[in-house]
Amino acid sequence: MPPAAPPAIPPTFPPLFVLYVRDQPASARFYTQALDVAPVLDVPGMTQLPLPGGALLGLMPEAGIRRLLGGSIDPAAGSGIARAELYLVVADPAACHARALAAGARELSPLARRDWGDDAAYCQDPDGHVLAFARIGAA
Numbered sequence: 853m854p855p856a857a858p859p860a861i862p863p864t865f866p867p868l869f870v871l872y873v874r875d876q877p878a879s880a881r882f883y884t885q886a887l888d889v890a891p892v893l894d895v896p897g898m899t900q901l902p903l904p905g906g907a908l909l910g911l912m913p914e915a916g917i918r919r920l921l922g923g924s925i926d927p928a929a930g931s932g933i934a935r936a937e938l939y940l941v942v943a944d945p946a947a948c949h950a951r952a953l954a955a956g957a958r959e960l961s962p963l964a965r966r967d968w969g970d971d972a973a974y975c976q977d978p979d980g981h982v983l984a985f986a987r988i989g990a991a
Contacts, residue, residue, distance in 0.1 A: 868900065870910035871936060872917050872927035873979045879911045882978055886952035887940075904940055930980070937982040939972075945985035949973035952983055 873879035880891060880899040892908065893900040899911040914927045927935070942948050946963050953959055957975035960982065966972050972986035 867907040868910050870912050871981050872914045873911050876911055876913045882955050885955035933980050934982045939984045941988050942985050945973050945987050948985040
């Protein structure tokens with residue numbers, strides 16, 4: 853008899869991408885302003901914000917993941933360096949990039965046509981994660 857199939861992921865559960873952050877409230881304020889969205893969850897230990905396309909962005913304090921994993925990793929050891937990139941396809945990447953800069957992001961590269969055909973602008977959030985705003989295959 854073949855083994856039972858694992859339970860299916862509920863189709864209504866959106867993907868959740870979690871960034872480890874030094875200061876959850878400060879990061880929540882940054883992303884709320886930079887993305888111009890309100891959190892769908894904001895409790896001690898996790899803030900979740902909706903992303904274009906239906907996924908969620910989670911913001912977890914570095915201390916929270918250390919506690920969950922028993923100290924086997926320390927995300928603070930990589931603070932200030934690019935540890936992840938969030939590539940967001942949006943209608944107006946220039947406006948989104950400007951909003952992120954106004955919220956406290958550091959510009960890495962202004963909006964420009966990229967080799968792969970997208971127009972994309974890059975900045976770095978206060979924890980060092982790379983945030984890109986792009987328009988796919990711009991004409």
